Amino acid sequence: MIGLEHVPRVAPFILAATHLSEYDVPLLIRHTPRPLDFVSITEVFRNPLAAWFYGSMNAFPLERSRPDAPTVRIILERLREGRAVAMFPEGSIRSEADSVISTRRIRPGLGRLAGIADVPVVPCVVLNSAAYRRPLSWLPLRRVRYGLIYGPPLVPNENAERLESDYILEIARLHTLLRDALHRDA
Numbered sequence: 001m002i003g004l005e006h007v008p009r010v011a012p013f014i015l016a017a018t019h020l021s022e023y024d025v026p027l028l029i030r031h032t033p034r035p036l037d038f039v040s041i042t043e044v045f046r047n048p049l050a051a052w053f054y055g056s057m058n059a060f061p062l063e064r065s066r067p068d069a070p071t072v073r074i075i076l077e078r079l080r081e082g083r084a085v086a087m088f089p090e091g092s093i094r095s096e097a098d099s100v101i102s103t104r105r106i107r108p109g110l111g112r113l114a115g116i117a118d119v120p121v122v123p124c125v126v127l128n129s130a131a132y133r134r135p136l137s138w139l140p141l142r143r144v145r146y147g148l149i150y151g152p153p154l155v156p157n158e159n160a161e162r163l164e165s166d167y168i169l170e171i172a173r174l175h176t177l178l179r180d181a182l183h184r185d186a
Helices: 024-031 042-046 048-056 069-080 110-117 129-133 160-184
Strands: 013-017 037-041 060-062 084-087 121-127 147-150
Touching (some): 024 121, 024 147, 037 042, 037 069, 042 060, 069 084, 069 110, 110 121, 110 160, 147 160
Parallel strands (some): 013 084, 013 121, 037 060, 037 084
Antiparallel strands (some): 121 147
16 A cells, blocks of 8 residues: 555545545445545445445445435535545546546536535545455465555535546556556566
């Protein structure tokens, strides 16, 4: 893990991470030094067992196909309570070629949310979490190489698009740093 010093220990913030596999969530929970509330997709919450499981991890659903004012209120309420809210600005799991790392695009709204809540956005890149899809990765004594890097908090300003542009540039920088670190340590 690189950049843990950038994660606020007590103040509210939005953790905005890349999303290359379903294992990003457990790795963020494992390595972020404070509890996270996750914005998830409504489809997951349609299964009662999954809804209970995700709810027990402080996750809540977001309807991606339309503006979702109730979820925005939940996010703002949790941030007012001093919590950390984790989200994936790309909107879904992507391949690296289709992710913000390569396309330099995210769904709009991150900058506006940060501005309304007046909280910083901590950019985060997770790489190689998909290695856990291989059954051999779960065997005892197997070392799975993945990495997380947290960037310096981006402070909201009156221009939401500017924060989102800064976020995209920072994700590109963090991706390069993390990729190089993983190759160096291989």
